[in-house]
Amino acid sequence: MAIPKKGSRLISVDDITYRWRIRPKPTYSQGLAETALTYAVELEQDPGSVLVVTTDFPRPDNWIVSSGRAVRPTEVADTIRAALRQGWRPDRPSPVMQMSATASRRLASAETSGA
Template identity: 50%
Template sequence: MALNKKGSRRITVDGIEYRWRIRRKPSYMQALCWTPLIYAVEAANGSRPGTTLIVTSNQAHPSNWVGAEAAPVRPACVAASIREAREQGWDPTRAGSPFRLDRSTGVIAQP
């Protein structure tokens, strides 16, 4: 699975360049704040796509329908997620199924 280059942002973590992207429109579950914001990360260089990192955050999608407060996803948070995933065994150059990182501890679903 490769990220769409349009709308993605570049970030360099420990000398490796990555691209990350948040879905512009929330899914139905995210719009109702039943599930938190999710973003995807992949290695930016290379001729073939590797494993994509899927990060489940601990905040609401900014375009949710219920007016829940949502903070922006900052590059420092993305970098921390990349480092944590690398420590857990994510290899962005190896092909395979997406690697999932759950950082949603403490999330309380909205009624």
């Protein structure tokens, strides 16, 4: 599965360039604010595995609640670093890796606190 270039953004994390993208329209359950916003990440050059990240907030364009917000590039970068520490190998063909943005924040705070 490759991420389409149209509508995607590039981000450099530790001198490696990745492509990330949020789907242009919400799924039905995202539109109803039943499921959270998700985005996908892969290497820009020679992608292998895709990382799918589930945030802990609804899409800003959902149809029900107004509490959604945008994904910031710093959040994407932090999640990429956490996924790499968890064993994500973006250069190797493998199944999609699922990750929660909440879990990536927990990993980051545990590392900074020395746990």
